Amino acid sequence: LGLTTYVLRRLLSLVPTFLGVTLAVFLLVRLIPGDPAQLMAGDDAPPGAIESIRQAYGLDRPLPEQYLIYLSHLVRGDLGTSLRSGKPVWDEVWARYPHTLALAAFGVTITLLVGLPLGIYAAAHRGGWGDAFVMAASTTGISMPVFWAGLLLQLLFAFYLGWFPSSGSGGFAHLILPGVTVGLFSVASVARQVRAAMVEVLVQDYIRTARAKGLPQGAVRYRHALKNALLPTITVVSLQFGFLMGGAVLTETVFAYPGLGRYMVQSILQRDYPVVQSCVLLIAVTYSLINLTTDLLYGAIDPRIKYS
């Protein structure tokens, strides 16, 4: 029961957060210099054209009024109409959001599958060749610009070897190269994070006790050490997930992947206010839910953490 109340309370507390997000984004997009009506009318618009577009889309009304209209539509589930395409924002966003979610989820999976074992290995062989190699590789991974890493992967695996499609979306095969690209950075940071946490834990007294009582190496490492090293790692991974929800723009560009990131950047450049507002709100919602899940995971892993 305690947990359910906790979750409900957390969910409820998200409402003011989202309200704050809508207001902040609403104001921010309007603070950027630039005029959607001007961009829609085009460089060759005759006098009066810009004004009439502004009226048609209600952009000439006072800001508080525009915000209230936006909110009243939002609570009814209406995200508005894209200024650029004339289609409902919901349709536009829904065409891209699943792609973004799939890419982020796959990226995080790779991160965990590769980053976790690498970090554990490096910590266990601290100071050795293997450790040096993992650390060097992760330094490279972190320092390599994403678009460049993406181009290299594309060149090798799509164009030379022909193992994976070079661009677009479709099946799982389309996910692999962009997924590895976004994963590369987080694999590196997770590996380093896990290594640091494990190194700290492995010198603790209870580990020595575990070893002294004759537990096999694996049991010491995974059951005793890893569990305690995992908390900060979960935080890093959930942050990466959130980051990938909105931050895979470069990867999307290189692989012509139809995600939300590139669409959002285009919409910002076009000052497509309703689209930018909806995308940011959607990302905020996803991010908050990931955060909540993370907090719940803490409790599952560490019984000392109680929710109240």
Place this chain on the structure above:
Amino acid sequence: MTGTRLVRVLTLAVFLGLAIHGGGPVLHDVAEGQTARGGTITIAMPVDIDTLDLHKTGSLDTGTMLGTMVFDRLVELTPNLELRPGLAEKWEVSDGGKTWKFHLRKGVKFHDGTDFNAAAVKANAERAVNGKTRAGFRVFGALDSITALDTHTIQFTFKSPKGYYPMLEGLSTYNAGIMSPAALKDDKTTVGTGPFKFVDYRAGESIVLEANKDHWGGKPKVDRIVFKIVPEAATRVLQLEKGEVDLAYTIPLIEVDRLKKNTALQTVRTPLTMRYFAVLNTAKPPFDDARVRRAANYAVDKDAMVKSIWHGLVRAMDSPMSSAEKFYVRAGEYKYDPARARQLLQEAKYDTSATWKFFTSSGRFDGEVAMAEAVQAYLAQVGIQTKVEQLDYGTFNRTVLKTPPESIPGLHIQTWGGADPEITTKFTLHSGRFPPGGNRAFFKDPRVDEFLDRGTAESDFDRRKAHYAEAQKLIWDAAPWIFVAEGTLVVSWSNQLKGVQVLPIAAMNLRGISK
């Protein structure tokens, strides 16, 4: 120690990987990728379409790809920028250019099976005007009434006279494509009368078109066309070399030499009516003084810029119009001469201590920011100090498109083209087109206005050309811009492809394409 060394080795390995890429002829098995496609042609497009609504689109890519293929216009533009009948077979102008009567092609059907007729044209024009669309602004401004005289004759009446060529050119633009009135309410599809039907659009990814076998102009030679949206130029080029796509456009100029050596490809450079120039605000000091403006033109070494920024693939401007325009005449030359520039500045008592803001956006054309930086450096050499500020296009537009003239700062990079001098020159340099129109130099010369107005009204080609020749010379001497270079569009396609037409307005016509 070992760690550092490993990093070095790894870095080296990664760089070698890149070197192989930059190295040269590495991608060979082109034929392999092309065998299974049959009647489908795949095209790599640099940007996503912005909307399926042709009346509203502001994107050249949407207009020329989706627009040209799926729709017909009353009047069509040839690759030589000449006008020929489209959905209108002939037309009559009366009342000094106020009344336009179009006789429409009979027996044409939209892809949804409905009839193309005068009522459809009327519905399109009314929507374009009332829906506040670009088509409404560009073509049907000052419209008084639209009357369907019979099922296949439509008459437009305007409040003020429309120039013969400007009106027809307007009707040939992609915004004026005729859409099926029955399908206008459905935002998931788009229906025209053109040689290809719209089948599918996946946002950010692809557009699929299918041949319209009943097209009045004849059956298309391919079954399907797939436009793949590939924003990264390097990826577009690789996909083309590998045979994943049959045609790619907006090829970076730096790749042209290498692609030209590839015998499986045709790499074609088309000079554009679009020019690259820096707008000087002629309405306020220091550029209200023609001597300062001329000095700025003498100060800039265009030929050197053409070589270093554009790899010698564009042509330096020698007239306010591009040589790709029908009405172009060579107007003169501002040969690189810093001494002369300094002398002119001295005569004008130019204050060399002032610094002017110099705005540019980025990515509108290959080398835009490099151009701004080069011009800045050349101007600095003769004592005109400027500070380049690079802005995203929306902010840039907001900054340089202001009224009154006093509020517009310094100078800015601009690019502008079109199919007719009405757009390329009158819109940018006639005093009746001050912002929000295109005359951002606030250039005002009654003689230039007069020649441009005569050009608008004239329907005889040679006489029109004579008027524009005068205007070009006057503008060149008055130097409202720093004239730099004429644009170019590079398109590359598989040798097996036939019928690719590239227009000097940075557009393509692929209606007759085959493989």
